[in-house]
Amino acid sequence: MAAEVTRGGMLSNSCAACHGTDGKSPGAIPSINGKSAEYISQAMHDFRDGKRSATVMGRHASGYSDEDIELIADYFSSRP
Amino acid sequence: MKHFNRRKFCKLLGFSAVQLSVAGLLSSCSKGTSARVVIVGGGFGGATCAKYLLRFDSSLQITLVEPSEKYMTCPFSNMVITGVQAPDSISHGYSAQQQRGVEVIHAKVQAVDATVKMVALDNGEVIHYDKLVLSPGIDFKWDAVEGMSARDAELIPHAWRAGRQTSILRDQLKSMDDGGVVVVAPPENPYRCPPGPYERVSLIAHYLRQHKPKTKILVLDAKDSFSKQALFQQGWDELYPGMVEWVSGSKGGRIDEVDVTTRTLHTESGDKHKADVINLIPPQKAGEVAITSGFSNEDGWCPVDQRTFESEIHKDVYIIGDACIAGKMPKSGFAANSQGKVCAAAIVSSLWGEDMPEPSYVNTCYSLLSPEYGISVAAVYRYDENRGIYKTGGGVSPVDADASYRLQEARYARGWYDSITMDAFG
Ligand SMILES: Cc1cc2nc3c(=O)[nH]c(=O)nc-3n(C[C@H](O)[C@H](O)[C@H](O)COP(=O)(O)OP(=O)(O)OC[C@H]3O[C@@H](n4cnc5c(N)ncnc54)[C@H](O)[C@@H]3O)c2cc1C
Numbered sequence: 001m002a003a004e005v006t007r008g009g010m011l012s013n014s015c016a017a018c019h020g021t022d023g024k025s026p027g028a029i030p031s032i033n034g035k036s037a038e039y040i041s042q043a044m045h046d047f048r049d050g051k052r053s054a055t056v057m058g059r060h061a062s063g064y065s066d067e068d069i070e071l072i073a074d075y076f077s078s079r080p
Numbered sequence: 081m082k083h084f085n086r087r088k089f090c091k092l093l094g095f096s097a098v099q100l101s102v103a104g105l106l107s108s109c110s111k112g113t114s115a116r117v118v119i120v121g122g123g124f125g126g127a128t129c130a131k132y133l134l135r136f137d138s139s140l141q142i143t144l145v146e147p148s149e150k151y152m153t154c155p156f157s158n159m160v161i162t163g164v165q166a167p168d169s170i171s172h173g174y175s176a177q178q179q180r181g182v183e184v185i186h187a188k189v190q191a192v193d194a195t196v197k198m199v200a201l202d203n204g205e206v207i208h209y210d211k212l213v214l215s216p217g218i219d220f221k222w223d224a225v226e227g228m229s230a231r232d233a234e235l236i237p238h239a240w241r242a243g244r245q246t247s248i249l250r251d252q253l254k255s256m257d258d259g260g261v262v263v264v265a266p267p268e269n270p271y272r273c274p275p276g277p278y279e280r281v282s283l284i285a286h287y288l289r290q291h292k293p294k295t296k297i298l299v300l301d302a303k304d305s306f307s308k309q310a311l312f313q314q315g316w317d318e319l320y321p322g323m324v325e326w327v328s329g330s331k332g333g334r335i336d337e338v339d340v341t342t343r344t345l346h347t348e349s350g351d352k353h354k355a356d357v358i359n360l361i362p363p364q365k366a367g368e369v370a371i372t373s374g375f376s377n378e379d380g381w382c383p384v385d386q387r388t389f390e391s392e393i394h395k396d397v398y399i400i401g402d403a404c405i406a407g408k409m410p411k412s413g414f415a416a417n418s419q420g421k422v423c424a425a426a427i428v429s430s431l432w433g434e435d436m437p438e439p440s441y442v443n444t445c446y447s448l449l450s451p452e453y454g455i456s457v458a459a460v461y462r463y464d465e466n467r468g469i470y471k472t473g474g475g476v477s478p479v480d481a482d483a484s485y486r487l488q489e490a491r492y493a494r495g496w497y498d499s500i501t502m503d504a505f506g
């Protein structure tokens with residue numbers, strides 16, 4: 001699938017090194033493609049606020065604003 | 081109509097063509113800008129950039145120049161050095177890139193002439209580019225190591241570029257007797273993979289504890305502190321008590337001279353250390369081709385516009401990965417991968433005549449202290465005109481975590497490896 005040169009795309013490409021290209025993971029880190037935008041957004045907020053326990057995601061989520069999270073959630077929810 | 085740039089024009093045409101089912105129009109449209117982008121170096125930076133360029137604009141003609149048919153990663157090479165993994169498990173070819181439509185040429189770039197936009201290869205070929213990406217990794221400042229030259233790395237390996245060097249260090253560790261000394265000597269900043277030497281110390285300790293438990297590891301450091309230091313030292317005490325001694329630069333760690341034939345190190349403080357195996361990691365600079373082509377500064381690294389990675393010295397030349405100066409980002413495979421994507425977006429935006437959206441960059445360095453004990457340092461970055469690339473979030477693994485957390489991070493380190501190698505080479 002073609003990738004977009006959009007703000008949401010630029011933010012979301014950052015996740016691929018761990019979650020796989022387009023969010024499709026080949027290994028131990030969970031895939032995040034095709035999940036609903038609500039699910040991804042909720043997870044990111046919970047990681048950032050420390051409401052959901054994690055090894056590394058709390059530290060990553062701390063680098064993104066609410067607006068960033070919405071763009072990212074939309075992006076991955078649209079990846080098949 | 082002529083106010084549209086080519087891509088927008090294609091989009092428009094593509095849309096109507098699909099509706100009208102005019103296949104011929106569509107295929108002529110997929111030519112897009114058809115600009116030629118030449119990428120030098122098929123490591124983490126170059127391979128990622130090639131893939132994402134084509135994902136962004138399938139009409140581009142991408143040529144990737146890389147001497148090796150198989151790229152061996154430095155990440156997880158410390159697991160190969162200590163015999164836990166086989167070299168094949170960290171080697172990646174270029175068939176996926178070729179299937180995607182990237183032209184892969186196995187040759188070495190000898191020179192770049194940015195004034196005429198030409199690249200000369202060691203096989204005699206000369207290629208023209210519209211945009212050039214360099215991701216040549218590192219080279220070593222051998223003249224900064226007294227008593228040693230590049231050739232001596234056969235006897236005193238650095239293993240800081242994976243491949244033959246990795247096997248030399250592994251074989252030396254395997255054949256040494258128990259009860260001896262292994263010296264690891266990390267360089268001054270900046271260098272490739274800040275926590276890498278300390279992961280190596282850990283995994284060598286893991287090997288020695290099983291096979292040569294009376295052996296000691298002496299770390300002669302050029303620095304007074306290092307990445308994830310508290311976590312590493314805590315782990316060494318816990319996993320390998322009494323085995324690792326770390327000497328800081330100002331307390332006798334800095335090496336003045338190497339005696340290769342007797343495997344002896346003379347320190348600035350006047351001490352002499354004879355060792356059975358020495359892993360000296362020399363100070364570094366950008367990969368040779370970036371320097372000889374005139375893209376580096378007096379320190380040996382390449383200054384770039386940190387928003388696009390375009391060289392500050394030459395237009396239409398982009399430098400990513402270890403070779404470039406990227407603000408607060410460390411020199412890591414993860415950073416090179418992140419930069420490869422931002423650079424790809426910058427290149428297509430420039431070719432399309434559009435503004436690139438604001439970039440976001442990321443890094444995480446996982447380190448293994450044993451195959452079941454992982455730690456990490458993570459960061460998210462943005463760009464600002466005055467500050468360059470700066471950090472907006474992140475952090476290191478907690479010091480008070482339990483064994484199951486460390487085990488989980490070790491598993492995720494492997495998961496990261498699987499994902500990033502797929503993202504770059506798959
Ligand atoms: C022991 C060790 C462990 C590491 N662990 C990690 C880790 O866990 N996580 C992490 O993120 N990073 C890690 N790194 C760092 C990582 O390996 C580098 O930062 C990364 O490889 C940089 O990517 P690059 O594209 O800049 O260079 P490279 O990956 O080195 O790629 C450069 C490529 O360019 C080619 N090349 C050079 N000159 C030419 C030329 N003239 N013509 C054509 N091709 C050329 C080379 O053959 C090479 O394939 C580790 C490093 C070491 C040494």
